Amino acid sequence: MIARALPVATVIAAILVLWYLGAVILNAPWERDQAQRAGAEISTAQLIANTMAQTRPVLPAPHQVAVEIWNTTVLKKITSKRSLVFHGWITLSSTLLGFAIGTVMGILLAVGIVHDRAMEMSVMPWVVASQTIPILAIAPMIIVVLNAVGLSGLLPKALISAYLSFFPVVVGMVKGLTSPDALQLDLMRTYGASRRQALWKLRWPSSVPYLFTSMKVAVAASLVGAIVGELPTGAVAGLGARLLAGSYYGQTIQIWSALFAAAALAASLVALVGLANRIVLRRMGMAR
Amino acid sequence: MPVGDRAVIEVRGLNLVFQTADAPVHALKDIDLTVKAGDFISFIGPSGCGKTTFLRVIADLEQPTAGTITVNGVSPRQARLKRAYGYVFQAAGLYPWRSIAGNVRLPLEIMGYSRAECDERAARTLELVGLSGFEGKFPWQLSGGMQQRASIARALAFDADLLLMDEPFGALDEISRDHLNEQLLALWAKTGKTVCFVTHSIPEAVYLSTRIVVMSPRPGRVIDVIDSPLPAERPLDIRESPEFLEIAARVREGLRAGHSYDD
Incomplete structure (x- = not known):
């Protein structure tokens, strides 16, 4: 345990040291500028202390971000517009809806692609092409188009999430559904099994490990989609809105705390999928 | 175990040619064979002689390019859809x-x-x-x-009355293989099924079979069919008896003859 904890702690310490160093170096010019304008001398110790306590630093110090996160989560009511939990939930809800839509869509597309050659030839290129367009470019289009047909709020954002998350599921599931080897497929043939039976009894169970692997990628992509989807909606609510509002008003501490909240959210979602993976494989008898 | 008169598998002039990228491969050439109900028939030959391919034709997993084959009096496809056979692959799968x-x-x-x-x-x-x-x-x-x-x-x-087995014990060690051979014979005696058994082990083929089909490669064909005079009751030490060794010698001779032109 200690053998593993030590390297982890070392890396974290190194990151913190570099971060503080960066904060001092990047924030120092503004402090010097201020001192010069006031015509005052500033000692090095004072300079360093000041760089870590600015209200709008170029790079906020770690403890400033930590304090901001603490203030906007634990100390704020979660119904407050300034609560990070409130914004996190807005983003999480569209992430989860988009992830669910994307996963189901990805699975259905993969089943179609595996079973129909024509569908593979006609759909797969579009699936790939869809991912070469920067999401930042297409997100406002989706919002505008859906708004024109009367859809707004959660669903358009969720669809942008789905747009990003269906891709890894399609690719992973095509691989998973075709993973049974020739012997296993021949076995199904000797039983005179229909394609539907082969799908349920063989292809689907074989693809479960692949499904979970692609779902890990998809859930993280979903979160990115939800955040990007919040940007063109006028930055009303959500982590994306916090990021955008923060950059409008130069609130770098707010930006960084929103970034950390997003990263923590993504990490927990990926961990949850990993947990589900372990439980399902154990129940299937595939984990040893 | 008495072998009945009803033909389970009838093969006449069967050919199978695989079209590959460089040249067509003649996997099976002019196979004629009748398998009777209750037979335990082994197909033996070096790799590439088409024994597995032949078993797969019976199972409708490969399609012959010429000739006729019936399983239980119908086409292999109909037999497969009627679940006429159980197939045991080389790997348990x-x-x-x-x-x-x-x-x-x-x-x-x-x-x-x-x-x-x-x-x-x-x-x-x-x-x-x-x-x-x-x-x-x-x-x-x-x-x-x-x-x-x-x-x-x-x-x-x-x-299913027909059991198709493709080198089922090929990946096992000698001891387990002996043990499973013994059990398979007991099973066959108990159930009276017709068994088609692919192997490349001479002792295994001789020990198990009522008939042994010796095959040779390029093109895959039948070069000898041996009716075994061994009794139905076969303890493992029957493999040291003169009758057993005589059949084994004949099988080996057949295999060698099939190979001689090759070198």
Whole structure:
């Protein structure tokens, strides 16, 4: 345990040291500028202390971000517009809806692609092409188009999430559904099994490990989609809105705390999928 | 075990040519063969002689390019759809997400047996191959030999009269192989099934079979069919008897003759 904890702690310490160093170096010019304008001398110790306590630093110090996160989560009511939990939930809800839509869509597309050659030839290129367009470019289009047909709020954002998350599921599931080897497929043939039976009894169970692997990628992509989807909606609510509002008003501490909240959210979602993976494989008898 | 008169498999002038990228491969050439009900027939030959391909033609997993073949009087495809045979592959190929009983139930579920009958048949066939008590285990918890026995149980579960076995014990060690050969003979005596058995082991072929079909490669063809005079009752030490060695010698001779032009 200690053998593993030590390297982890070392890396974290190194990151913190570099971060503080960066904060001092990047924030120092503004402090010097201020001192010069006031015509005052500033000692090095004072300079360093000041760089870590600015209200709008170029790079906020770690403890400033930590304090901001603490203030906007634990100390704020979660119904407050300034609560990070409130914004996190807005983003999480569209992430989860988009992830669910994307996963189901990805699975259905993969089943179609595996079973129909024509569908593979006609759909797969579009699936790939869809991912070469920067999401930042297409997100406002989706919002505008859906708004024109009367859809707004959660669903358009969720669809942008789905747009990003269906891709890894399609690719992973095509691989998973075709993973049974020739012997296993021949076995199904000797039983005179229909394609539907082969799908349920063989292809689907074989693809479960692949499904979970692609779902890990998809859930993280979903979160990115939800955040990007919040940007063109006028930055009303959500982590994306916090990021955008923060950059409008130069609130770098707010930006960084929103970034950390997003990263923590993504990490927990990926961990949850990993947990589900372990439980399902154990129940299937595939984990040893 | 008396061999009946009813022909289970009838093959006349069968040819199979695989079209490959560089040149067509003549996998089976002019095969004529009749397999009677209750036969235990072995196909022996070096790799590339088409013995596995021939078994796959019987099972409708490959299509012949010329000639006729009937299984139970109908085409292999119809026979397959009627679930006329159980197929045992070289690898056990058990599904890792199903328990041993679950694997044996697999064909039964596909064929639409009731839940109660699935359980009853799985228990019965697992007992037949000596795996009672392992129903709830997963494949990775069993040895290779036990896995192969489970796969035989799976092939027996739906009571097909014909059992097609493609080098089922090829990947096992000598001791397990002897043991399973003995059990297979006992099983065959008990069930009276017709067995087509592919192997490249001469002792295995001679020990098990009522008839031995010796095959040779390039093109794959039958060069000898030997009726075994050995009694139905075969203890393992029958392999030291003069009759046994005589048949083994004839098989070896056939295999060598098939190979001679090759060098």
